[in-house]
Amino acid sequence: MVYPDSFGYVIEVSNRLKAKAVNPSLLELTYLEHLDLSWNDFMGSRIPIFLGSMQRLRYLNLSNARFNGVVPQQLGNLSMLHALDLSSGPSEYDFQLSVRNLQWLSHISSLRRLDLSWVNLSEAFDLVQVLNKLPFLAHLRLSSCRLGDHINLFHDYVNSMFLEHFDISVNALQGPIPGVIKHMSVLKVLDLSANIFNSTIPMWLANLTSLVHLNLGFNNLTGEIPSALGNLTSLVVLDLSFNSLEGGIPGSLWNLCSLKVLDLANNRLNETISEPYKTISGCTANRLEKLSLRWNKWFPKMKFSYLDLSFNQIRGRLSAFLKPDTLYMNLYLSSNKFEGPLPIFPSILNRLDLTANLISGWIPEDIGNMTPTLDNLLLSGNQISGPIPNSLCNINTLRVLDLSKNRLYGDIPDCWSNFKILAALDFSANNLSGFIPTSFGNATSLQSLHLTNNSLPGELPLSLRNCTGMVIFDVGENKLSRSVPRWVGKSMLRLEILRLRSNMSAR
Template identity: 30%
Template sequence: MSSHTSSFSFFWVLTAFTFFHCSLSNQNSSSIQCIGYEKIALLEFKNDLIDTANRLVSWNRSSQDCCKWYGITCNNLTGHVSEIRLRGPDTMADFDTQEASSLVQRFGGRVNPSLQNLTSLEYLDLSCNDFGGNLVPTYIGSLQNLTYLNLSESRFSGEVPSQLGNLSKLQVLSIRNIYSGDQYVQQVRSLQWLSGLSFLHHLDMSGVPLGDVFDWSQVTRTLLPSTLVELHLSYCGLPPITPTLTVVNLGSLSILDLSYNNFSTNSIPSWITGLHSLVSLNLGFCDFNGPVPAGLMSMTSLTALDLSNNQLTGIQASSNPSTESICHLREIYLSWNKFDGKSLLEVLKSLFECESSKLESLMFASSGLSGNLPLQLGNLKNLVHIDLNRNSISGLIPESLGSLSSLQTLELGANSISGPIPDSIGNLSSLLSMYLPSNSISGPLPESLGRLSALELLDLSYNEINGTLPQSIGQLTKLTKLNIEHNQLTGVVTEDHFANLTSLVSLRGDANMLRLELPPDNWEPPFQLRILALNSWSLGPKFPSWLQNQTNLFILYLGSTGISDNIPSWFWSSFSGLQYLNISDNNLSSVSLNDFLCSKTDVEQKQVIYMNLGNTNLSDVLPDCWTTWGFLNILNFRNNNLTGEIPRSLADSSSLESLNMHNNKLSGELPVNLMNSKSLQIIDLSENELIGDIPISVGGEATVLKILSLRSNKLGGKLPDEICRLDSIQILDLADNNFSGRIPNCFSNFSVMTGKVNPNQKVELAQDEFMGNAWLVMRGRVNGYGSILGLVTYLDLSGNDLYGVIPSEITQLVELRFLNFSGNRLTGTIPEKIGDMKLVELFDLSRNQLDGIIPLSMSKLSFLNSLNLSYNNLTGRIPLSTQLQSFQKSSFVGNQLCGAPVSSRCERQGGTWVGDDGEGGGSDGSDGPDWGLVTSIVIGFVVGFWVVVAPLMGSKLWRTRYYQFLYDIWCKFHGS
């Protein structure tokens, strides 16, 4: 009893002393100022910093108390500087939430050694600055009272100094991305210094290259202290984890981040499941495969699990089934894995059995999931985020989703979901984002969408939604982005649909059949748009006057909207920041291009990057004022009646990447600067009235030209050898002109067509999404190629007056898919190695003067689907192949050929094959069937059946994907 009493008395004495001590220190704190020599040290430290934003203006000699300086805290008892907080703007937040000008708030320069004099310093934060490659100061290791040190994102160079191991009191060390820039990255020589940090509980070395010095056994057993609570080693180039590793010293660890390390091991190591205090685990982007270990899902402490971007195949079944552990999870990130064919219900069966799941984030995007959306999703009452984008999920959206009152994001894009959006979706009162594009959702939109009072983003694009746009959309006061493009919506849209959309900044409605009916002159929208895309709506005939007040627009798409009017004079004054403009497929016949393009505005340079005025009935001379369009990348004036010569200022543009003047009435010669431009990748001047030769300056040293179409002009002369300097060319169309002479024998310089470059590198414009179409003639039909343009390789010299032999070098174009030399005066034989061009799909040498036989190698052209060798002087037998015998006789007519598919059979005469009619037609000289042909056809049929047909019959998944593939191909060739 006495012992208890004495302990109690001591407690009260200690409490009273502490209270008195604190009161005294508070009374004296106002009179205590910083130490003189520490003030001098801080001023010396400032002198070596670059302070562009003048954040340290309070740091000056006239200010007596440095404890009141920006970023400085002093000890209330001693007056010593205890904290320096000079963190710069966060590098990620800069671009998401702050203006770019915030970057100037970062400090630069170097860290002056005067900091060594601040011996009482406990807290030092110099993170998110730019020390421009200066060495990490070694003398920081002498600040032995430091408990917090943060040098992250600070662009130092050199090694992480081992002197940091002297900071024995350090509790938090963050040197994440300390090198921040390839020029500063160096290897770390040793990690032995970590053993001196015995009180460390937070360590972040993410982005520091540790691959050569990191030994899993040593680090986890002897170097890392048992006090460690957080460990971040993302992007460190760590070596593979030893599966048998026994973790000894990480019993307190609650947060472990090893993401973005390519471990290249078979599976997630089981020792991780022994970290019984673990709350958050991030193993994303680590290249693990196999199933998720059952033990990982049984960790009762775990609340956040990120295994995204691996090659995981499922979740391992537990030998002791229990749902208690997985029910504790709040966040599951398993996007970009390989659960091919598994249903969401199968993968998360135990989760759906939880009586009270705490799950808030369910992320399975691009994981190969199939099956329907399970009704049990509605049981996960705490769900805040669902991301199932880019899977193969089908079926209906379940009504039960409407019970998820906490749901903020619903992302089901790029699946095969069908049926209507259920009316219950209107119950999601917390929903901020509903993202459902690229599905097969049909039916009308429910009026209940208007009840989503918190909704900010609604994307229903690329579906099969029909009916009218519900007026209740106008009640979504917080909606910022609305995308309903590429559906089947019809009817009238009025001002009621926009009544309360005061937050709207993006409205995309392309490719519907909607008609906009607004008050004629006095309607003022409640919003200020940045993006407006209403292609294919009915807006005309007048140009919409309500747009005059939409002064923030940077994307304006009004193509094919029935406008038949002049472009208003206020256009550029209202849209001075416009970058993307499409008013194609309207009637602008009364527009003066000089007034529209050359009018002076408040800005010297127009900001437009993409401009499409194609098919607008323009009848004018192309003006010469393109020097004020210094940002223009893509210009499209196709299908108009433009006259005159190509202006010099347009040819001299250093920013232009794509120029489409197809089907106009332009005259004059090809501008020299246009043909050796350093920026142009696409030039389409086909179907004009251009004259003269191709300039010998074509294809200068820096040319990047990939598509050149001069078809159907009045160009002539010889094809210059300099054309072979277009080494990046993948589409060259010079058909239907008056070119003469021989075909240059240097076409093997075309590196794309010869396969010397990666096919995935073809046609990469700065603005690929807005590239538009190239118009190519195939089998007499004009086809527009847009999204798949980068996959096309095309060489067409037909309809000219070329003579001489076909150069054998042409057979080196092994990546070429379309070849047309028809309608010339070519002589000699077809090159013997023509079969090396194994990807050729269209091959046309008709209407020339070629002789000799068809080379046997042509039977190797297995992708050939269009062949025309008609009206030449070819003789002999047509080589046997499944492909060649499948063409019509018309492909070979006008020659002296025999064998299938022509009617005459072949007979041998003097070592050559001739037709049995004596004129070179025929088959093979026998009355019986051509057994070689029959055998080839039978083998082809059998292989085709078992490779294609049988899987289609036996696998629903294969059948669905194959049909989707065919549909995508059809859309690419026939779609808009």
């Protein structure tokens, strides 16, 4: 689709079209200033040299258009360019742009935005020399550019005082975090993730008070989280995940009033907690939407719409943490040591994962009235006993229900007719008896049904033939009788796994 303005200065063709090459007829648009060919499919063709003749261009976007080969030096003739985007992502066809010499880029001194992500710059040893000739650059993205062989690459990058966005993620860069960053005083976005930086977090980061997004995840950073990071009062996202950070979480972080995402997962954080659960105060508690402490040993008590504390060593009764007046919407507490019965759930709960804990007692009889909008309920691998409550069938918003590997007994309620989006149901490895409910056949969106390792008698209900999208159907280790019905092969055409082993007389 082409979107020219009234003078024909702007053209955008970014609707995922396929073409073998860019048509030279573009040269007829002599006043063109804005050219966007992103997200089309040029099937591995080269960036055309003639684009370098369109010298009125101020904006050129060729991102994710599946160009291949060496970037033509003629683009350096576009001396009026303010924005150049040649970025892409991983390609299943190994299409990738490359640059061996960047001197042509130094002729575009007016550049304010430059994105070369996924362009191979492994041979561009003049990178920093050229960047120093771009004094107005405010946005620089060099993610996944194979810069790992460049020793002390940014040590001499001195013309960076106007940078607001600096991304050198996924480059296997080693050593300490580059000290040159301390001079980027107006920086708003800093992404150094997925490298091999192995220093402590430098104290000077706390002086970059304009930072909104700071990502140091997936490195080898050591030491403690500096308390001085609490000076970054504009931070919205702080990601320190997948490092080797130790110690506690500085209290100064809870005064970052704009913080919405805090990811400290997969570190070595530890803190002595005198009370069963530590209460975090401060204005962060009112704004934070996502907190991830996965694979640490620390447990807070706060209100979030998203909280992931999976794979910690949290002990204690679940009721002390999960209260009906909390604001959790998505709560992931799997692989901990929570114990005691299931409490009253928050009414706005959307997803709850308590897999692999020590939860005991019965499922509350009125669970269906507590959580009317529940989407995922995962209680597998606990010590829950008693019958499956009929009120579960009131939660017809469920997509995934997993009660497997517990001590449930009695009949499976026959009340599943109103479940229009239920995709996965797992009641396996319990002590359930009674016939397989015929109403399962009305849950026609079912793709995975696991009832194995119970004591279910009788036959497979004919109504299950309505579940034509079934991919996994497992009713092994029960007391089912008779042979496999013919309708299984005729109706369940997408079936990949059918398991009937070890029934009383299935054949």
